[in-house]
Amino acid sequence: MSEINEEQKRRLLPQLKAKLWYCVEQQLKEEIPPSVNYSPKFTNALVELCFTQLVEMGNDLEAFARHGGRETITIDDLMLLLRKSPDLQNLLQKELLHESTEMPARSTKR
Numbered sequence: 001m002s003e004i005n006e007e008q009k010r011r012l013l014p015q016l017k018a019k020l021w022y023c024v025e026q027q028l029k030e031e032i033p034p035s036v037n038y039s040p041k042f043t044n045a046l047v048e049l050c051f052t053q054l055v056e057m058g059n060d061l062e063a064f065a066r067h068g069g070r071e072t073i074t075i076d077d078l079m080l081l082l083r084k085s086p087d088l089q090n091l092l093q094k095e096l097l098h099e100s101t102e103m104p105a106r107s108t109k110r
Helices: 006-031 040-067 075-081 086-102
Strands: none
Touching: 006 040, 040 075, 075 086
């Protein structure tokens, strides 16, 4: 796993949180009826919650890959992470199957 230094972290974190804020805000606009008001504090709380959860998931995925003697996170690591969420595992497996059937076969000619 490539480690980033503190300076890179200091620059990247605000950018990542800003992008996450945008995604959370778009999801709120989509899911919450227009008659319901919510504050920027509410949005910020969701962003912080999501960010913390994503960091923890990333750490777990890295640990699973390291335990498997790999430097790359694989689908198996993700499935291990989702072991207590069988519905989410099934949804992901269906999506992966759908993607694999849509992709054209690659030519192996050299």
